[in-house]
Amino acid sequence: MGFVKLDLPCPKSSAVVHSADPEPRWTLDDLLTELNSLERQLGPPVPLKQADWDYSERKETGGSGNKPFVMCVSDDDIAGSESDDDRSVVTGKRFSCNDIYLSESEESDDEMHTQATESHLLYKRSMEEGILFELEREHQLKVKAEVRSKLAELEAYQKTEIERSVSAMAQVEKYTETRREMDKRLDKQYQRKIAEVLDKHLSAIQRDHEQRSQIEERRIRDDAALEEAKRKEKALHEEKVRQERAKAEAEAKMKAEKLAEAQKKALEDAAERAAKEAAEKEAARTREKAAAEVAQKGAMEQKWATGAETTSEVKAGNLISKDECTIVPKNVQLPGVKVLAAEAALKVEANRLKIYNEVAEKIHLLAQKDIDRCERRITKYVNQIAGIIENVRAKAQALINVIKDPACPPSISILLFSKKVVSLCGNPVGSFDRTAFACSHVILLVTSQIPVTMDFVLAEFHKACIYTVPKHLQSSNPALGTREYLKMIGYREEDGKIESSQSYLNRVRSYMKLYAALIQTEVEGIRNPHGLKEGWAWLAMFLNALPANEYTAAALESFLKMAGFALFRRYKSQFLKILDVISRSFLPALKKRDQNKGDIALGLEQYLDEKMYLKEPEGWRLQTTSLSREWK
Template identity: 50%
Template sequence: MDEGNSEEAAFFELMNEYQLEVKDEIRNQISALETNLINGSEKSASALVRVEKYRDARRDMDKKIDTQYQRKLAEALDNHLTAIQRDHELKSQIEEKKIKNDAAYEEARRKEKALYEEKLRQEKAKAEAEAKLREEAERAAALEAERKAKEAADKLAAEASERVARAVAQQEAVGLHTDGSLANSSSQSEKIQSNKTKKSESAGDVVKAAKSALIVEQGRLQKFKEIDEKNREIHINFVQDFSSNERHVARLIRQIRGTKDNVRSKASELVKIFSNPACPQSISIAAFARKVVSHCESPDNAAFACAHVIVMVTSKMPHVMDVLLAEFHMACIFTVPKYIVYSKTAFESKEAYYKALGFQEDNGKIENVKDYLKRLESYMRLYGALVQTEPPGFQNAHGLKEGWAWLARFLNTLPANVYTAVALNAFLQMAGFGLFRRYRRQFQKILNVISEDYLGALKARGDSELKPIIAEIQSYIEDKKFLKEPEGRAMQDSLLSSVMVPESDHGYNQSNRYY
């Protein structure tokens, strides 16, 4: 029993020692955990304190930045308002200066007009005085002549008895001489009349055109001549330079593009220029006609858009159309339509004949046929675009009716050659669609005449250079291209890139067509 008790006692002691060690270890771990918790709490508290300090510092910094931003914003606003006020003051000064300049200009113009009127009045008074003096001088001369005639008659009556026989003899001699002179004079008169008749017949053979077309052309050229003479008188009598007005017209025409807003705005600006009292209307009209026709040669010429502007302008000012058409006729005889045949008796040289056709001369050298045909096509494209242009709300004074008349006169009077072929092709390309929509079967009959008679006459010439243009006209008729609206005919709502930068060929290369 003592051994058993001693073992149990030893085991018990071992168990107590183990439990004490476990408790000490647990106590140590708890103490370490408490220490760690205390340290973590202190660190957390320290971190929170640092965060609070950073937040306070950040808040102070934000306040400073916000204050600086508000200050800069206030300064910028103040500068902006100051700039606006300065601009308003500058504009006010400019307006005041403009008003003063306008007033000075009006005053100067009024004085100039008064001087001109006074000059005219003085010239009129001087002319009347001179006419009165001439009339008095003529009356005095007539009275003197009458007195001398009476004296001569009295003298002859006194000597009548002595000179009867001699007077009879002289009268007979004079009669015979007069008969001979009359015979010679009659012969010369007949010769002159014959030469005039020959020249007239030669001129009739040289100019190929319908009589009605020539009459209309003459009327338009007469109106153009009247405006031109009026402008010359203005330039002589007025010292003012109107070149800036002409440059403005040219700039507006160059800026024409194929959009509704563009053509509407350009037409409106041109009408304002015509109505501007600072420049005589005849000056502006002549500049408009000249610049429109010369713009045909420009590579960026938008024919349909330009035609819209022409119709919009002339619908408000119809008399401008005749001046413009006269300018067309002088630049391109095929817009009449008219053709001139070469004749040695009618022209001093070939150069004179080419000039009559419309060839341009540069440094004494006539341009080549290729350049002439390119210009001819440009003129006819714009003319063809003009006759079929009918903007909504505007009246075309030279519309499809005139285009139909042009086509009939062309086929009835003009010969078939490369010049007329180029003119006809350009006209059909631009106006064919509109003519077909208006005249339908009649237009198709005209196309049949062109296909059978005109193209037949071209082919009969046997010229290989005519083949491209013959093929193009034939393709236009056979493929019924007149059913398709030409590109650019309808004005667009907005400016597209294709309008801003048009393609160089528009489906074909103009520089390598049939020239």
């Protein structure tokens, strides 16, 4: 490694080297700048081996590597030689790095500085090293002073900024409070204005409501006056009719009294003849009754020969008494026709039809105009019945008001209502099951206010469909034409043509569905006078008295599909016995009789096999709200 001659920038008249005073204002940065310029003159540094840095080893061995830095001073500076050109090189003080301990341990800068300071204190160094050390220390003190000054300035600036921030926050809070007070005042003004406007609006609404109320009251008074006038006019007309009728009855009574005297004698003479003829007729009737009982007994034995065990099970279940299950043959409109029904059912039917016919005979005594008006109103409300609870209650109340309207006698209104509600089965539209339950609710609600309504409705059922009694007309006279027999059991004739069997069976199914819905309808707080008990009796009488054919099978299937669920919930095992009777007796008899009409028996078999009585029939639960309203 070579040496570089370093000339100190000092006066050449100096006698000794250590008295040489470099630039007194030099700093450590100036020294580093000078060293950097020397490195640029020497070129790129040569990498040193580890041995080159081992100064302690070189010192011991006396190697030349112990002189990393040599300062050359001219002879003029040392001895004040007179010759400027002849300068000898004097070996300067060597800067030795042997005292610096180099290690790879992680020591802090403070520890290294402390070691350097201790090395300077323990070992004697040259003047140049002392000068450099002093310069470095002065530089550090200067830097520390500058740092302290800068920190003091920053602290002062921070305090100033804090004071400014506090002042700004105080101003913001003051502005916010002022703004809040202003907003409160504005809110009070706005609320006052809104209250004034609302008061004016409510006053206008109240005035408008009062005006409408006055108009409505005047209209009600006018309608009441008009109704009162009509009522008085009708009362006068009825009084006039009554007087005319009384006068006619008095005249007829006088004529009757005159004729009574003339006929009294003739009646006495005819009494003897009538008594003789009555005795002969009674003897003939006794003979006919005996022959009919013999024929009936034979038919019963043949009919239930295969199902004796099943029939005994039905009676053992206390379904109906023996007397009520008797098949009663009676003559009807044409000779040769037998009525197959329970005697109790026929008695109840006769009583209901008697009340119904008494009212029906009075219709011609009323003005056709009043009847048409009442019928139109009833038709309107009945056609609007839907399977929604609110609708059912509204229509029931409207129908009750129509029936109680004095413009038409209540009995006539009830008759018209029963006709209309049962006529819905004549032409069922869409899903009639849901409509059937809604109609049954309306019938029960009307009956709760007007109890006789149920008898009229049931009488209308009996007139429209004989299987609601239940009864069946059986023709035993070959001379009786098929056309007359079909009309007797309920077939309709239009334009001289009898309707098809399918059309008739569909209508029978609709009547039975409405009847079955009626017997199971329950409304909270209202007793059904024709409830499940009557439906249970109907089913027992039906199976014990009616034969198995396509008509009775259609009626039974429709009844079970609508009422089977409710009957099973009420009677459980007893109802299962009824189904067993149908499976083992009624269905085989039906298949044997109608071999070419297997589809009629298929419905009953499907009902029994799939246990459809475990499922609620469609429409059994009325809807609480309208679906269209929910979508809106």
